[in-house]
Amino acid sequence: MIDEILRFNKEFIASKGYREYETSKYPDKKIAIVTCMDTRLVKLLPAALGLRNGDVKMIKNAGGTITNPFDSTMRSLLVAVYELGVEEIMVIGHTNCGVQGMNASEMLHLMRKRGIPEEHITLMRHCGIDLDSWLHGFDDGEAAVHETVDLIHKHPLMPDDVRVAGYIMDSTTGELFCL
Numbered sequence: 001m002i003d004e005i006l007r008f009n010k011e012f013i014a015s016k017g018y019r020e021y022e023t024s025k026y027p028d029k030k031i032a033i034v035t036c037m038d039t040r041l042v043k044l045l046p047a048a049l050g051l052r053n054g055d056v057k058m059i060k061n062a063g064g065t066i067t068n069p070f071d072s073t074m075r076s077l078l079v080a081v082y083e084l085g086v087e088e089i090m091v092i093g094h095t096n097c098g099v100q101g102m103n104a105s106e107m108l109h110l111m112r113k114r115g116i117p118e119e120h121i122t123l124m125r126h127c128g129i130d131l132d133s134w135l136h137g138f139d140d141g142e143a144a145v146h147e148t149v150d151l152i153h154k155h156p157l158m159p160d161d162v163r164v165a166g167y168i169m170d171s172t173t174g175e176l177f178c179l
Helices: 002-014 017-021 041-049 072-084 104-113 118-126 141-154
Strands: 031-036 056-061 088-094 163-169 176-178
Touching: 002 017, 031 041, 031 072, 041 163, 056 072, 072 141, 088 141, 104 118, 141 163
Parallel strands: 031 056, 031 088, 088 163
Antiparallel strands: 163 176
């Protein structure tokens, strides 16, 4: 599959397909969106919000949440605010998220089944990584969005003048619900 993608890329460049996506690194709408990496949202979320290439900074991860005030998502938001002119942040969770109810024990079982040696798992634990917490999902999507909004808003390096708001998107229709 990767080879097919690479072949398409060569054709895309040759036909100058990139021209319709040209923009600067600065988001035109001065908004950053933290959302889930769910495949249903790849085109649905921008379409449902009327977003075009260049409008926003889109930061995606599993669950669309921030699990640690010093994780890469929080770092990306700080870069977006201080370096790229972002003035507002939307945290958008969605219905039927795969991270909701995710079980760390089950994931560790799947890792072992795929050949990850027990010694690697033990090493992670000895390095201070709480795998049960790190690999655990959330039980309530709305609560997870609220926690992420609160973490961003109260982060010691986030300026008070940045608006932070949370939403849930229907992963079928794209309808956005304000929290």
